[in-house]
Amino acid sequence: MDGPGLVRRVVGGVLAVAVCGALSGFSGGAERVASARDRPAVPEAPAVVRRVSAPAGGTVSWGRRVLAGVGAPGVVGPAGMGHPVRETVIKKKDPCARAKCVALTFDDGPMGSTGRLLGILAGRRVRATFFLVGQNVVKDPETVRRESAAGHEIANHSYTHADLGRLPEGKAVEEVTRTQDAIRLASGVTPVLLRPPYGSTDKRLASIARRMGLAQILWTVDPLDWSDRDTDAVERRVMKSVRPGSVVLMHDIHATTVAAVPRIIDRLAARGYTFVTVTELFGGDLEPGGKYVRREP
Known part of the structure; x- marks a missing residue:
C-alpha cells in the first residue's frame, strides 16, 4: 500500500468519525429540546x-x-x-363603617299593601328588610319572589305570629322551621335573621336560633304604627327617634304606614342617611342566637 493512499484513507476515517459524532450530538440536543417542550405542565394547586x-x-x-x-x-x-x-x-366592604346608616324593616307581610311599598322603595332605590309571617308567604309567594328579586333582605317572623318566648320548645321550633321552609320554597332564599313577634325571646329561643343559624333582630325605633293608624304620626315618631345605626320597625300590612314611607325616606335622605339591610347595617357580623337592637357608633 503506497504512502499517499494510506494517508488519504486515515484522514478520511478521522473525518467520518468526527462528522458522525457531530451528527450524534445534534440529534441528542434535539431530543433534549423535545423533552423539555413536551413535558407535562405542573398541575395547578387547588384554591383554598x-x-x-x-x-x-x-x-x-x-x-x-x-x-x-x-x-x-x-x-x-x-x-x-x-x-x-x-x-x-x-x-x-362595610358600607356603614363611616356612613350614617339606617335599616328600614317591615313586619307581618306579605299583604295587599306590600306591592305598593315595593314600588315606593324601587322608585327611591332603597333596600329594606322584610320579616315575613310564614302563613302569609304560603298565600302570596309571588310577592316574596318580588322582594327577593329587588334586593331586599328576607327574614323569619314565625309562621303564625306566635309568641315564641312563651311557647314550648317543640312548638317554637316548628314555627321557625315552617317559616324557613316556606320562604325557601317561595324564593330560593334561606333566611339568616329571626325577629320574634312582640320581641318575645328568652335563653331557650336563643338556643333554638343558634342551632338554626339565625340571629335575633329587635329594633331601635317603634312608631307604634300598629296601634295608631295615623300616617303623620308614624312619620313624626320615626323622624324624632332615628339615629345613625337605628333599626326602624314598621308594618307593611297597614296602608297608613306605607303612605308614610316616601316622606320618611326623603327626609332621612336629606339628613344624609344611607338605607341598608339589617345584615349590611351590622357589617355582616351577626352571630346566630345573638340579639341585636342597633349598631353602636
Missing part, C-alpha cells in the same frame, strides 16, 4: 379559601390562595402540596 378575622371596624376579609411563580415575593407552599402559591386578600 379561608376566613380572616374581622378587625375592630367590622370589615370582613376573606383570603384566597392562588398559583404564583417560583421565587415571587411572599411565595409560600401549602403543607403537603409542593406547589408554590401566593396569598391574596379580598375585602368585603
Whole structure:
C-alpha cells in the first residue's frame, strides 16, 4: 500500500468519525429540546379559601390562595402540596363603617299593601328588610319572589305570629322551621335573621336560633304604627327617634304606614342617611342566637 493512499484513507476515517459524532450530538440536543417542550405542565394547586378575622371596624376579609411563580415575593407552599402559591386578600366592604346608616324593616307581610311599598322603595332605590309571617308567604309567594328579586333582605317572623318566648320548645321550633321552609320554597332564599313577634325571646329561643343559624333582630325605633293608624304620626315618631345605626320597625300590612314611607325616606335622605339591610347595617357580623337592637357608633 503506497504512502499517499494510506494517508488519504486515515484522514478520511478521522473525518467520518468526527462528522458522525457531530451528527450524534445534534440529534441528542434535539431530543433534549423535545423533552423539555413536551413535558407535562405542573398541575395547578387547588384554591383554598379561608376566613380572616374581622378587625375592630367590622370589615370582613376573606383570603384566597392562588398559583404564583417560583421565587415571587411572599411565595409560600401549602403543607403537603409542593406547589408554590401566593396569598391574596379580598375585602368585603362595610358600607356603614363611616356612613350614617339606617335599616328600614317591615313586619307581618306579605299583604295587599306590600306591592305598593315595593314600588315606593324601587322608585327611591332603597333596600329594606322584610320579616315575613310564614302563613302569609304560603298565600302570596309571588310577592316574596318580588322582594327577593329587588334586593331586599328576607327574614323569619314565625309562621303564625306566635309568641315564641312563651311557647314550648317543640312548638317554637316548628314555627321557625315552617317559616324557613316556606320562604325557601317561595324564593330560593334561606333566611339568616329571626325577629320574634312582640320581641318575645328568652335563653331557650336563643338556643333554638343558634342551632338554626339565625340571629335575633329587635329594633331601635317603634312608631307604634300598629296601634295608631295615623300616617303623620308614624312619620313624626320615626323622624324624632332615628339615629345613625337605628333599626326602624314598621308594618307593611297597614296602608297608613306605607303612605308614610316616601316622606320618611326623603327626609332621612336629606339628613344624609344611607338605607341598608339589617345584615349590611351590622357589617355582616351577626352571630346566630345573638340579639341585636342597633349598631353602636
